[in-house]
Amino acid sequence: MIIVGEKINTSRKSIEEAVTKRDAAFITRVAQDQAEAGAHYIDVNAGTFLDQEADCLCWLVETVQNEVDLPLCLDSPNPKALSQAIKRHKGEPMINSISLEEDRFQSLLPVITSQPCHVVALCMAQTSMPTTVEERVQVGSELIKKLTDEGIPLEKIYVDPLVQPVAVDTRMGIATLGAINKIMNDFPGVNTICGLSNISFGLPERRLINRNFLALCMSYGLSAAILDPTDKQLMATLLAVEMLLGRDEYCENFIDAYQNGRLI
């Protein structure tokens, strides 16, 4: 399971303040905490800075990578911000995200083909958000085809089937799960990735919902997730599920986490 740590996002107040003040120590600590908790990528998102997004994103890339030896997930739909940030990034970043919306696809294509990177492909079409499994799979398949045609290897594509709130439509959980399953079966080698928290919008006890949804997504084949790795209950769920799905030989990681007091 590939874990993308989601905490460095300027829509969170403490992060926005730290970026405004260019508080490198604060940002570094949030990155280090996530790295120690098991993140494979550190997400950086400066979307709330609008005109200054590019500058802020570049600063985040340099600040985090100065101290933490991990690749980053550059989280923006803005080609200008991404093209500047990708140049400052050491190693292969993950770009989050491209979609099938024509303008977004065309403007991001030069960025993601400019150097080796991993790409999140969001199942969003030109005119509407997909609601059913079929719509998600159709958009996802088309994205995979277009990206592989551009020379991006299947293993570096992370299809995001789009998670929508069950509070609004109780079929939304199943729609995401079905899409994960079908995409993983139809394109062996490709990755699927989700942000979990949308699922619980409009409901109480969101963390409980999120971690159970993570378990379900994993059982349907999800191979990567954008989440808060410092959430101990969530990570404990992840470790238990990995083991139950036969992905933890000799149950080593689970037992190791227990012996290090990480299962609470």
Add this chain to the structure above:
Amino acid sequence: MSDFKALTESVIKGDIKTALAETQSALDAGSNARDILDNGLIAAMDEVSERFTKGLIFVPQMLRSAKTMQQCMKLLEPLFQEGDVTSKGKVLIGTVKGDLHDIGKNLVSMMMEGAGFTITDLGVDVPPEKFVQKAQEVEPDIVAMSALLSTTMPAMPQTIEALQKAGIRDKVKVMIGGAPVTEKYAQEIEADSYASDAGSAVSKAKKLLGVS
């Protein structure tokens, strides 16, 4: 004023069957449709909206109440007489250009409708020209815009500018909302109001128009 307590309670609960039966029995007892709407259905939705804003109820419960009200309206609509329903105000709503997210916008529409506003919903990915064109056509009291992406937020000031150029900025109040949108942003772009959720959108809209 008649007592519509049972009707109000069934709408708050989202119990469609009971609400329909209560609406029918109120009609049978001689209540007029307008009275049932104002003091039964809208009163219930005001309560729903308030409870939601306070975090006492959640999105599915709010949706269920709105759906219940819509069903009851089907019984009342044929009975309204000319000039009978005085709307709280006309609201033109849409998700701005380049943005396909409609969940928040739909919740706001539904709650405003429940509160007695007349809604014209332009859907998603609505360019400034379309807001202007429709505003000229329906002459709304409020133009409400939603954006869920920081990249599409600039379409909000663009739409306000388009309203200005068309000479109708003064005739409407502009309300904005959506996950990345803030009170501060509303002030920056000189929108008239910002609402953080569907419940507060109703109270902010009422405040803007000075209605209760």
